[in-house]
Amino acid sequence: MVLEGLGKSLRGVVEHISNSSTIDENLIKDVTRELQRALLQADVNVQLVLELTNKIQERALNEEPPAGKSPKDFVINIIYKELVNLLDNGDGLAIKPQTIMMVGLYGQGKTTTTGKLANYFIKKGFTVGLIGADVYRPAALDQLKQLGEKVNADVYGEPGEKNASKIVKNGLTKFSDKKIIIIDTSGRHALENDLIQEIKDIANIAKPDERILVLDSQVGQQAGPQAEAFHNAVGVTGVILTKMDGTARGGGALSAIAKTNARIVFLGTGEHIRDLEAFNADRFISRLLGMGDLASLMQIAKEEIGEDDALEQVARNMLSGRFTLSDMYQQMAAVTKMGPLQKVMSMIPGMNKMEDKIDYEASQKKLAKYRVIMDSMTQYEKDEPNSIKGKRIDRIAQGSGVAGHDVRELLKQYNQSKKMMGSIGKDRKMRKQMMKQFGGMDMEGLQDLQNGNDNQ
Numbered sequence: 001m002v003l004e005g006l007g008k009s010l011r012g013v014v015e016h017i018s019n020s021s022t023i024d025e026n027l028i029k030d031v032t033r034e035l036q037r038a039l040l041q042a043d044v045n046v047q048l049v050l051e052l053t054n055k056i057q058e059r060a061l062n063e064e065p066p067a068g069k070s071p072k073d074f075v076i077n078i079i080y081k082e083l084v085n086l087l088d089n090g091d092g093l094a095i096k097p098q099t100i101m102m103v104g105l106y107g108q109g110k111t112t113t114t115g116k117l118a119n120y121f122i123k124k125g126f127t128v129g130l131i132g133a134d135v136y137r138p139a140a141l142d143q144l145k146q147l148g149e150k151v152n153a154d155v156y157g158e159p160g161e162k163n164a165s166k167i168v169k170n171g172l173t174k175f176s177d178k179k180i181i182i183i184d185t186s187g188r189h190a191l192e193n194d195l196i197q198e199i200k201d202i203a204n205i206a207k208p209d210e211r212i213l214v215l216d217s218q219v220g221q222q223a224g225p226q227a228e229a230f231h232n233a234v235g236v237t238g239v240i241l242t243k244m245d246g247t248a249r250g251g252g253a254l255s256a257i258a259k260t261n262a263r264i265v266f267l268g269t270g271e272h273i274r275d276l277e278a279f280n281a282d283r284f285i286s287r288l289l290g291m292g293d294l295a296s297l298m299q300i301a302k303e304e305i306g307e308d309d310a311l312e313q314v315a316r317n318m319l320s321g322r323f324t325l326s327d328m329y330q331q332m333a334a335v336t337k338m339g340p341l342q343k344v345m346s347m348i349p350g351m352n353k354m355e356d357k358i359d360y361e362a363s364q365k366k367l368a369k370y371r372v373i374m375d376s377m378t379q380y381e382k383d384e385p386n387s388i389k390g391k392r393i394d395r396i397a398q399g400s401g402v403a404g405h406d407v408r409e410l411l412k413q414y415n416q417s418k419k420m421m422g423s424i425g426k427d428r429k430m431r432k433q434m435m436k437q438f439g440g441m442d443m444e445g446l447q448d449l450q451n452g453n454d455n456q
Contacts, residue, residue: 003250007288009038010083014076014289023071025061032057035079042251043220048086048259056082080289087254088281090263093238095124097179099172099206103199103234104214105226106187109242111140113214113268114184115147116276117240120266121180122151129175132157133164133202134186144184150273154178165201172206183208191226196233203234210237212265215257217241220249224256231262242268245275325382328414329374332367369402370410376400385414 013034020027032053039049056079065074093100100117104110111134118128130148132155134140141157148155156171168183175181183206188195203211213236215223223241230236239257244250244267257264269275374382376399381388388396388411397404 003042003244003288006038006042006251007290009034009041010079010288011290013038013079017072017075020072023060023075028057028060028075031060031075031079039251043249043253044251044255045221045259048255052082052086076289080285083285083288084281086281087258087264087284089258089261092265092278092280093210097126098209099181099183100210100212101183101185101199101203101206101208102212102214103185103230103236104187105191106137106189108187108214108216109268110187110214111143111184112147113240113242113266113276114144114182115151115153116268116273117212117266118148118153118180118182119151119273120276120278122153126179127177128153128180128182129171129178130155131168131171131175131181131183133167133171133183135162135164135167136186136188140184140186147273164198165205168202169205181206191229191233199234211235212238212240213262214240214242215253217244217250217253217268220252221256223253224260227257227262228260231260236262238263238265240264240266240268240276245269325374325377325385325414326379328417329371329382332371366413369406370413373397373400373402373407373410385411 013031016034017023017027017031035053035056036049039052040046059078059082060075063074063078065071069077102110102114102117114130118130121128128151130144130153132141132144134144141155141159144157145155147153154175156167156174158167158170161167164186171183172181183202185199185202186195211234213227213230215226217223219226223239227236227239239262241250241253241257241264254264264279267277267279269277373396376396377388381392381396388407393404393407397407400407
């Protein structure tokens with residue numbers, strides 16, 4: 001999970017507030033100190049931490065909760081809003097035909113990110129052309145071709161040609177029919193004059209809609225000055241931070257860039273081609289605080305599973321609590337398609353409370369085993385799990401190559417999942433929060449689910 005350490009600390013702050021018997025000055029000061037420790041450990045600038053936490057403390061001590069909101073929820077909301085304000089620096093990339101130029105230094109993940117960005121737009125239904133204009137790194141074009149083949153994007157390059165502007169000009173002609181054109185430019189070990197001139201020449205020819213700077217989040221607070229330097233040189237319009245899944249310095253990089261008013265558009269969250277997350281400060285902080293991110297979860301579900309099934313497979317299983325082994329199978333298949341289990345679970349409100357009890361690697365393996373077991377069941381057995389006893393268990397175990405106790409373990413897991421889903425469906429506060437995050441989706445269908453639970 002992105003910034004897992006910071007997220008765990010922030011959720012601890014929220015839990016401290018929620019478990020307190022009263023909200024008073026001593027509690028606010030304790031919470032302020034906890035926030036300071038959490039942010040400093042995440043490499044956020046000391047001065048920035050003090051400004052942020054002082055503002056949170058001042059608001060929490062002096063502002064009155066609005067009618068209908070408890071003091072606890074009010075303080076948590078102040079923390080949430082101020083963290084969002086810290087990182088909110090504009091909208092993401094527009095989902096429209098455009099030309100994008102990628103810039104950055106060596107070793108920041110620029111070419112890999114170019115492939116990820118191509119995959120992102122292809123998932124949105126666009127045709128994509130990639131232009132390999134890195135004329136200094138010998139393997140750059142080959143790497144880009146491999147990525148293009150993986151995501152089904154066409155790639156243009158001219159092996160041996162040293163004039164990057166010429167390659168770009170020819171590539172633009174070649175891809176005149178593409179909705180999205182992404183240009184992978186050369187890097188350097190430092191922002192040198194020849195690199196600046198080359199990027200300017202390419203920009204004059206391509207007239208890109210976006211100039212995207214790719215930065216390794218491991219640079220921490222230095223991400224701010226680097227973003228500013230590139231912007232002054234070539235007019236950067238957005239930043240993509242890579243390796244956000246494996247560094248304790250990501251908080252420093254995020255906050256440093258945000259304070260330069262640069263626009264963070266994506267986070268690189270892993271090595272897989274799909275591990276590129278559109279950055280939205282509101283959703284990002286919601287997930288860090290354990291409030292979930294159902295809007296992003298639904299978006300992933302639409303892209304990986306299909307729009308027709310997404311609402312049924314996610315909303316129904318979370319809200320209704322009325323599901324069979326067939327539903328559980330669909331849920332497992334959906335989760336597998338949507339990425340690592342920990343990432344998916346972090347988007348579901350309240351699941352952070354279970355994080356210490358979950359071995360995600362072992363759970364991923366169990367998901368695969370359970371699906372094999374269910375493949376050996378008849379449709380009747382999947383629709384009527386209570387029928388699976390005695391000889392049926394033996395037959396299913398033999399057919400799936402497992403022991404009888406593995407089948408019983410699956411049935412136990414099913415019953416636990418059904419109970420958990422039922423409790424979510426009966427929790428009005430949780431349901432209300434989930435439905436709020438489904439804003440813009442088929443609210444009528446969700447309301448039906450809610451009413452069904454209320455009538456049980």
